[in-house]
Amino acid sequence: MPGIMLRFFYYIFFIFTIYPAYSQNSIDEFINHVDSLEKSGDSTALIEFLINEHEQGHFKVSKEYLEGRIGLFYLQRNQLDLSMRYLQMAIEKDPKNNVTYYNLACLSARKGNVTASLDYLEKSIKTGWDDYKWLMSDTDLENVRDDGRFKLLQKKYYSKKDLKAIE
Numbered sequence: 001m002p003g004i005m006l007r008f009f010y011y012i013f014f015i016f017t018i019y020p021a022y023s024q025n026s027i028d029e030f031i032n033h034v035d036s037l038e039k040s041g042d043s044t045a046l047i048e049f050l051i052n053e054h055e056q057g058h059f060k061v062s063k064e065y066l067e068g069r070i071g072l073f074y075l076q077r078n079q080l081d082l083s084m085r086y087l088q089m090a091i092e093k094d095p096k097n098n099v100t101y102y103n104l105a106c107l108s109a110r111k112g113n114v115t116a117s118l119d120y121l122e123k124s125i126k127t128g129w130d131d132y133k134w135l136m137s138d139t140d141l142e143n144v145r146d147d148g149r150f151k152l153l154q155k156k157y158y159s160k161k162d163l164k165a166i167e
């Protein structure tokens with residue numbers, strides 16, 4: 001099942017990020033190459049291929065967006081050091097990206113670094129993260145929600161209405 005979901009992600013990613021000028025043959029070649037890299041299990045080669053395609057100007061998304069997505073990809077695969085590398089590169093280029101800060105909070109929580117997770121979480125909220133319901137249900141943040149400092153963040157940034165909506 002994860003292979004099917006990943007393949008679907010790449011199809012959607014490709015369709016929405018490739019310049020329309022590409023021929024159907026080019027699209028088919030790209031998808032076949034992504035499929036072969038995925039089937040080989042070599043996620044590093046797959047990521048390097050996507051970065052190379054981006055650097056050649058084939059994608060119309062920003063590099064920080066691509067790096068953030070790669071960081072999320074590695075986070076979902078529990079490859080935390082690689083995830084940190086790409087998420088840090090993305091946030092250095094776009095320090096107002098609330099989603100990247102949120103993913104860094106999740107990554108730090110998985111590593112057991114509650115303090116760093118809370119710091120990233122606060123930055124995420126300050127830069128626009130507003131999905132309180134997800135914040136309260138995300139399993140990556142279970143150990144963070146148990147910390148008293150998380151309760152202070154809740155009181156600081158969320159209304160009583162937000163807090164009651166989740167209870």
